Amino acid sequence: MRSRSPRTSAQVAELEPCGQEGHVDCGIRDVLDRVGDRWSVLVIVELANGTRRFRQLQRAIDGISQRMLTLTVRRLERDGLVERTVYPTVPAQVDYRLTAAGASLTHLVRALADWSLEHRDGIARSREDYDARHPGHDIR
């Protein structure tokens, strides 16, 4: 998912209601490689509730492996969306919190969550209908 395909053009998608056909590219891709990652968003969602320690995150997000949690928070830290604080206690304690940039993403995540709740039933029904009309034709 995070693999970089060789980009040639880098123009801004217009997003006009009825615009001309054009290249969809530019920064959208960068964000989606991040926001699109299931774990990244879930971490942001949890951190939106407040500062969390490593173990807290892992327990909260259930299903994430420790490896993926490590990778995810590291990438978010690298992107400047999450701040990592290490307290030299024994055993070590590490706090994670959203930066200003990361916090600004929370609104979008909320919006996504809202949209999800509003449409999940419709989507589920649509899928059933589709599967009923296309027997054996599984797309997953």
Add this chain to the structure above:
Amino acid sequence: MRSRSPRTSAQVAELEPCGQEGHVDCGIRDVLDRVGDRWSVLVIVELANGTRRFRQLQRAIDGISQRMLTLTVRRLERDGLVERTVYPTVPAQVDYRLTAAGASLTHLVRALADWSLEHRDGIARSREDYDARHPGHDIR
């Protein structure tokens, strides 16, 4: 990416500014498996500009293989976000357009794109800083 991990709990994430630690789950996951997909979003972005044919989509999104475009539009159709219309001409012509549900996602995609443009420079700088401070420690 689309694999289902066994879910046990299915409660709604609270998203309170400073709430208690809890399970991040519920419908967010469903949506993210869809919205999170790079291709899905790019298709929605392009269709937000108007009705498109298969080839138009493929040319607009550059980088997408015909296989992935097929899979992506099929899944979006199955979810009821995209409507597929086949005209029995020769050669065949197929139009894709957003449904009402799909169109409602456009706002979120716009928001994501906006956020992307606002923060991409900051993120890029943050990455450089991080990489400079952590030589050889590549996370990708």
Add this chain to the structure above:
DNA sequence: CGGCATCCGAGGCGATACTG
């Protein structure tokens, strides 16, 4: 506790060739 290194299987995805 909070990691990192390694192994390894599953499947996402691209490339290619063929059909209506």
Add this chain to the structure above:
DNA sequence: CAGTATCGCCTCGGATGCCG
């Protein structure tokens, strides 16, 4: 044009084990 089918790479990501 708009797909379907097949093959194969290659990455994602889980499991396991070790360290400070």
